[in-house]
Amino acid sequence: MGRWAGVLLLLCALLPFAATREFPFVHDDHDLRGPGSLSADPRADVGLLLRADLFGSVERPWGQSGFWRPVVLALFRAEWWLTDGAAVAHAWLAHVVNLLLHLLATYGLARLLMALGWQSALAAGAAALFGASPVHVESVAWASGHGDPGSAACGFLGAALLVAGRRPRDELLAGGLLLLALLFKESGALLVVLSAALAWCSGQPLRRALRAPAAALLAYAVLRAMLFTEGHDTSAWTGPAEDSARWLTWLSILPDVVRLSLWPGAPTPLHPVAAATGWSAPGVAPGLAVLLLLVGLAWLSAARRAPAALLAVLALLGTALLLAPWTRVPLGFRELAAPLAERHLYVAALAGPVALGAALRRRAEGAPAATLAAAALLALPLGLAAHERCVAFSSDEAFARTALQEAPDSADLWNHLGVALLEQYRGGDAPAGGKALEAFDQALERAPGELRPSLNRFITLALLGRQDDATVDARRLLQHFPTEAGVLDNVAHWHMGSGRPREAAELLQRELATGRALPGAEAALSECLRALQAEQTKPPAPPAAAGAEGGT
Secondary structure, three states: OOHHHHHHHHHHHHHHHHHHHHOOOOOOHHHHHOOOOOOOOOOOOHHHHHHOOOOOOOOOOOOOEOOOOHHHHHHHHHHHHHHOOOHHHHHHHHHHHHHHHHHHHHHHHHHHHHHOOOOHHHHHHHHHHHHOOHHHHHHHHOOOOOHHHHHHHHHHHHHHHHHHOOOHHHHHHHHHHHHHHHHHOOOHHHHHHHHHHHHHHOOOOHHHHHHHHHHHHHHHHHHHHHHOOOOEOOOOOOOOOOHHHHHHHHHHHHHHHHHHHHOOOOOOOOOOEOOOOOOOOOOHHHHHHHHHHHHHHHHHHHHOOOHHHHHHHHHHHHHHHHOOOOOOOOOOOOOEOOOOOHHHHOHHHHHHHHHHHHHOHHHHOOOHHHHHHHHHHHHHHHHHHHHHHHHHHOOHHHHHHHHHHHOOOOHHHHHHHHHHHHHHHHOOOOHHHHHHHHHHHHHHHHOOOOHHHHHHHHHHHHHOOOHHHHHHHHHHHHHHOOOOHHHHHHHHHHHHHOOOHHHHHHHHHHHHHOOOOOOOHHHHHHHHHHHHHHHHHOOOOOOOOOOOOOOO
16 A cells, blocks of 8 residues: 555544543443443453453453453553553543544455455545544544454454465464454444455355354453453443334434444434334335335345445345344434434445446556545535534533433433433532523423432432432432332432431331442441441430530
């Protein structure tokens, strides 16, 4: 690959997202990186990190999301260790690692296209357009999004080795990279299938094309069966209850999967999806047409042995099939009846650039300098759009407000905004406290009695010093959620801070009895018991002396 081709890849993969280096942790970063997370808890050894749920903790390593991504957890731990958990440095390093993984994925796509026979300038131009795509904002600007670019980087490089390699060690290394893609994220299965299809389509014998991918899948299945057998939290939102509604809803998102893969439109971290209850629901019939079209194009590309066209089509079709409701997975927001999120479209974003390169290949390969210049011009608006969209991940408040423009009735997003404002209040921004309370009220207006906004409203009232209102909310919480560990813990700490160790001790004992106590509950109970013992041993105060006549 020539010097200018390499420079173009470097600029297109990094410049649009470079500002994210200064972004703090947002959204799920706090659960994955913050206090109580596996990556930031020194009690979690390497063995636990290899076996745990992505969203697990030392107290509860499994049963949250059902996602097994040991390489991602290992990277999280390394970043925490290298920065000693310092907030600013930790976030900076996490973003830098994400940028480097995205750069490696962009380079890997260029190597794959060259392995398919493309001239280096054309391969670099198509990969540069992929690297600058605004579709990647969620995967790259989100500090904990290592899974998408990491899996793609390993998958592209593994596929390139499988297609172009001729030595046994190339095949062995390709299998290792494909296994690593799966250990980064479950969606690496798409890249494993892609590598086999491209190797066969490029003229390799079917047995050789299948050998390394099949070995990677088998090794992954064995490792997962040995190390990770837990599912997700049964209370998590996973979409419509009826199987028919889930499949119809999946069909309804397929036109948007294709559209967003090519151009994501207005910046938003959330694309709401309404449940489809019948064939007449919006999007279902077009979704079926899109599915049939993609299947037909994939068959036609395979029949003609056109590997680049097959790569573009299978990237879209495979992504669509990965999002199908083969099993139930947590969707995060109740506004999502199906998993339509831009982070799921990372690999699918190659479809447009690869299809464009394939259409212009004959003309482009005769003029490499003009090809690189044209790619740079096309990448400019893509990169600018990506840069502007990154703002949504610049803070928790920006994340919530940007998403609320798309889903203004989301109780989860109003709660998220309230938490962001509450953190600003803790940091010294006095007006943010009242705004946080308003946000939690907005959440409860849309979801009355919901646990998280109810608890956060109580915490806000306590921090604002509104003791009477906090007392009312505490009683309501204990009445409606008598066995919820988070409620018992927070109300107990409020009693402790207000000088009521007896009430706090009672709640902490109830919390420990649930078996789901928060970290530090035992230490807090010991502190309460010491305070009660000190009260009992404290000598009685002497009687007040009678005042002298005429005294005050």
